Amino acid sequence: MSELQDRIKDVIENEPVALFMKGTPQFVMCGNSDRALRALREAGAPVTAVNILPDPAIRQELQEVSGWPTIPQVFVRGELVGGADIAQELAESGELEELLRERLGDGYREAAEEKVVDVLAEPAQR
């Protein structure tokens, strides 16, 4: 297994909510990534974003880990929730909030900040 794949797994497993997207929350590069981000924001989720654009290897390794072929991908507590359509549908029905409460605890909104992780950087530099 590659070091990059280890870092991707590390983000998925250790961040409450991980969003693999094209671009960053500050500069979204794709409509679907934008829809997923909006859905998470509406639900008040803490978002840890990973930009997959800097290196095609990120997307390849991510797909190997998740088995999901498209970007964006949303994970909550290490588990794949889905892509933009699922995130949006779940947000609209209120199920996304429910799921976040279940997995992150009732007060999840209070600690909800956004951050960006660079999986290409050495862990010490993050």
Added chain:
Amino acid sequence: MAVEHLESLLRDAFPDAEELRVEDRTGGGDHFQVTVTAPSLSGLSLLDQHRRVNDALAEPLRDGTIHELRIKTRGTT
């Protein structure tokens, strides 16, 4: 034409589909909206429903025919 190709892949995967639509969202032949309503999807989580669609379209997703895919699924009984 890409739309017909995707439709036939989905027909093979969902022979019971009551509704099956592929739309070219931008007219460019690479951004698609797929809608599938089928009894075989009922009882599955949204994630697994979308997985079934992704699996049916694995080849065009891999070879770049599909640049962007939007999925809407529903199970019926």
